[in-house]
Amino acid sequence: MWFIPDGCGIFCAIVTWFLVFYTEFVVLFVMLIPSGDYMYSAINGIVFSLLAFLALASHCRAMLTDPGAVPKGNATKEFIESLQLKSGQVLYNCPKCCSIKPDRAHHCRVCKRCIRKMDHHCPWINNCVGEKNQKYFVLFTMYVALISLHTLILVGFHFLHCFEEDCSSSSPTTTTLLILLGLKGLLFLIFTSAMFGTQMLSICTDETRIEQLKKEDRRWVKKTTWVNLKAVFGHPFSLGWASPFVMPDQGKADPYQHMI
Ligand SMILES: [Zn+2]
Ligand SMILES: [Zn+2]
Numbered sequence: 001m002w003f004i005p006d007g008c009g010i011f012c013a014i015v016t017w018f019l020v021f022y023t024e025f026v027v028l029f030v031m032l033i034p035s036g037d038y039m040y041s042a043i044n045g046i047v048f049s050l051l052a053f054l055a056l057a058s059h060c061r062a063m064l065t066d067p068g069a070v071p072k073g074n075a076t077k078e079f080i081e082s083l084q085l086k087s088g089q090v091l092y093n094c095p096k097c098c099s100i101k102p103d104r105a106h107h108c109r110v111c112k113r114c115i116r117k118m119d120h121h122c123p124w125i126n127n128c129v130g131e132k133n134q135k136y137f138v139l140f141t142m143y144v145a146l147i148s149l150h151t152l153i154l155v156g157f158h159f160l161h162c163f164e165e166d167c168s169s170s171s172p173t174t175t176t177l178l179i180l181l182g183l184k185g186l187l188f189l190i191f192t193s194a195m196f197g198t199q200m201l202s203i204c205t206d207e208t209r210i211e212q213l214k215k216e217d218r219r220w221v222k223k224t225t226w227v228n229l230k231a232v233f234g235h236p237f238s239l240g241w242a243s244p245f246v247m248p249d250q251g252k253a254d255p256y257q258h259m260i
């Protein structure tokens with residue numbers, strides 16, 4: 001099993017889980033159940049819990065999936081000979097983890113490994129976002145954005161209801177909790193939807209954030225948006241794209257095929 005023993009990352013991952021559970025608790029036990037409207041509470045409670053469950057499942061998959069680590073210490077003479085390089089082909093090796101670096105791989109200081117198509121190291125999932133776990137990371141940002149939006153709508157409805165009818169019976173603690181929940185929802189909605197947008201853009205254009213920042217020249221073949229999406233979410237297109245339980249079928253591409 002893949003797991004990065006990084007104290008800061010583990011702390012951030014625990015905070016993420018705590019925030020989702022805290023939101024779930026306040027939504028269910030402060031807002032929905034005391035509302036007295038059985039149908040409204042049941043439908044919203046089920047939708048919210050399902051989205052929260054999918055967000056946490058995506059988080060687990062993103063954290064515990066190997067993002068595409070290059071085997072450590074494979075820069076040996078035997079391995080290089082087994083690649084049967086043509087004359088003129090050049091290999092890059094990473095001095096930090098003694099591995100042969102496939103094209104588009106980058107070394108991560110936290111993971112202490114070279115990661116294929118590394119996008120960035122995210123402390124919130126305590127892992128790198130790379131070739132093999134990008135789908136789970138994108139789903140995580142999407143489901144957190146959706147639960148944040150749902151929270152904001154529910155808080156909005158709650159206060160709207162208070163304007164129409166008298167809510168003087170609700171305690172100041174409840175009001176403070178709901179205002180804090182609304183602010184947290186807004187903050188997370190902005191942050192995760194921006195992250196989701198930039199991730200989708202980088203998938204569609206097949207350019208990782210590191211490549212965008214370093215303004216690297218494109219050495220890889222340009223493909224259509226649809227092909228790029230299928231490379232991350234799996235093919236063919238199905239409901240499995242939105243499921244953190246479906247491992248994307250990425251084919252068996254040779255990571256050393258692009259070396260020139
Ligand atoms: Zn390395
Ligand atoms: Zn990393």
